[in-house]
Amino acid sequence: MNKLYVGNLSPSVTVEDLKQLFCERKLPVADQILLKSGYAFVDFPDQNWAIKAIETLSGKVELHGKVIEVDYSVPKKLRLAGKRGIALCGPDSSEAPACVETAPLPAATHVGHREESHDGGHDAPM
Template sequence: MSIYVGNLSYQVTSEDLTQVFAEYGTVTRVQLPTDRETGRLRGFGFVEMESDTQEQAAIDALDGAEWMGRAMKVNKARPREDRGNRGSWGKSSSGYSQ
């Protein structure tokens, strides 16, 4: 399981998130996605913890909590949606444009 953490400050670091979530258990991974073009943080991240029990404790305690001047949105991460084959625009089923 992974935890989605939204409404983060653009100055947050993975170390910052690790410290906050470590109060609820062992943090095994932190991911802070960045914008491809600007390299700037996107304002959300993902945290993985050692057990589902620890993750649920963190979600219960931190959802809506104010941190770094913002109210965090913390919940179970949903699987990434399949957005289809982006490379097929303008192609027929044979793979060639008509």
């Protein structure tokens, strides 16, 4: 998974600020940065760069007076599925960063991807 969630951003942070932050740390970002209010989604060229970004930045870097959080972007439905005790293992959840073995996924339940959250969640745009 190469898409990361960057959270705890000040409302004054711009896409240019994020690009500069990654550039200063020699972290190459892919095509686009999707900036929302207080968070952003950033694509990296491959998983190794994504891991390096998490290790380099999360909880260690301050931007506009706030320490930023960097983690894998997990679609909202997958996050909610884990809270309801549904398994996050198998072919429909290949993007889940960890396999949580709880209850089997009911056949009628569809775990898919959402394009974007309108409630301030950390949905990954696809």
